[in-house]
Amino acid sequence: QVQLVESGGGLVQAGGSLRLSCAASGRTFSRYAMGWFRQAPGKEREFVAAISRSGGTTYYADSVKGRFTMSRDNAKNTVYLQMNSLKPEDTAVYYCAARGGLYVSTERYDYDYWGQGTQVTVSS
Numbered sequence: 001q002v003q004l005v006e007s008g009g010g011l012v013q014a015g016g017s018l019r020l021s022c023a024a025s026g027r028t029f030s031r032y033a034m035g036w037f038r039q040a041p042g043k044e045r046e047f048v049a050a051i052s053r054s055g056g057t058t059y060y061a062d063s064v065k066g067r068f069t070m071s072r073d074n075a076k077n078t079v080y081l082q083m084n085s086l087k088p089e090d091t092a093v094y095y096c097a098a099r100g101g102l103y104v105s106t107e108r109y110d111y112d113y114w115g116q117g118t119q120v121t122v123s124s
Helices: none
Strands: 004-007 010-013 018-024 032-039 048-049 056-058 066-075 080-082 093-101 118-124
Touching: 004 093, 018 032, 018 056, 018 093, 018 118, 032 080, 048 066, 048 080, 056 066
Parallel strands: 010 118
Antiparallel strands: 004 018, 018 080, 032 048, 032 093, 048 056, 066 080, 093 118
């Protein structure tokens, strides 16, 4: 079992940056592919980014490609999402998720564990 706790959300002006962190419990963190998803009010939860167990492979939604960077530190049981050039449409609750198994996925239903989320608000 994995417990995930996100942090780093907040209010930022358009064009600004934030760095989200997701700390995981347990000794088997490196066995999980990780993902970031977000959910805006009235919308479905959508994929943002994912990273392989080793950190060698990453995937991004087209809407964030070139602006967001996902990374992980297996020694610290933590994944990060560096968000630059933020836009008002990036406003959402951001969730960290863990997926057991070998492959990375962009589908939310493939993920086994979820954090409680952290709010990101981008003002225009």
